[in-house]
Amino acid sequence: MKALRDLLFVLFPRFCAGCKKPLYTHEHVICTFCLMRLPRAKLTNTADNALERLFWGTAAPEMVTAFLKMSRKGMVHHCIHALKYNRRPEVGRKLGILFGEELRTSQRWPAIDLIVPVPLHPAKEKERGYNQSLHIAMGISESLRIPVSANLLTKRRYTHTQTKKSRSQRRDNVDNVFHINRNKLPPGCTSILLVDDVITTGATLEACILLLKKNTSCKIYAAALAVPTK
Ligand SMILES: [Zn+2]
Structure with missing residues (x-):
């Protein structure tokens, strides 16, 4: 053997x-x-944390958190790279399960009805072979025992990297990029957890949160697997 x-x-x-x-x-x-x-970001149990402040005066979701701190060339950086570029979706699932445990045992975070990953453009998803945020969402789902909807949100327009743009340019860049399929919202759903891989400017999450708030009466929460350290 x-x-x-x-x-x-x-x-x-x-x-x-x-x-x-x-x-x-x-x-x-x-x-x-x-x-x-694992370098935990330790934001889940902190009210008005740095990520929540990012959305004040804009999308203002109920709560925002990230699981891990990502430093350049560090362990989390390697994990995210493997997840996004080396065809290792299991990395997202594994870390998603641990993230889900943190959310499940949090005194601050409430029970949530549905998990929605930030969608990729279909061409990008085809090239990568999968949506990495969906695999993180499936890991979180395993710990929280709540369903994932992979098609409530879809991405219609291809966007280029956000990091070199100003805040208003970033907003214009994601305007009308996402689409909501309202018939995919389960009846009785009152709260949604939006899941992304890395939170940098917050513009992508902001666009998705605003779209969900405009088209549903659900409370919106947001969670990213990693946040870069400055
Ligand atoms: Zn190792």
């Missing part, structure tokens, strides 16, 4: 998404050492 495992490892090597070292047989996706050192 061990010989078979060794042979399988040679044929299909398994590496930690955080530190890129080989995984032991009992480890999955991320090694024990990295899991113990």
Whole structure:
């Protein structure tokens, strides 16, 4: 049996998404050492945290949080890179489960009815093979035991990177980009958790929150897997 495992490892090597070292047989996706050192953003239980302040006077969702702090070339950076560019959707699911545990055990966050991932443009999703935010959402769903809707929101217009634009340019850039399929909203749904991979300017989440608020009477919450450290 061990010989078979060794042979399988040679044929299909398994590496930690955080530190890129080989995984032991009992480890999955991320090694024990990295899991113990996950740099948590510690925002979930903080009222008026920095991410919530980002939306004051604009979309003003009920609550906003992020799970991990992402530094340049750090462990979380490697995980996000593997999730987005190396066809490792299981990284999103694994970290999503842990994020869901943080939300589930939070004294501050209430029970929520539905999880909605920020959609990708269909061309982008085809190129990547999947929507990474959907896999994070599925992980969170596993911990919170609430459903995910992958088609309540869709993305219609292709947008380019936001980071070099001003705040108003970023808003114009995401205006009318997303579309809501109102018939996909489950009856009786009163609260939605919007899920994204990384929160930077907040413009993408803002556009989705405004669209959901305009077209539903649900309370909107937002959660990103990672927030870059300055
Ligand atoms: Zn590791």
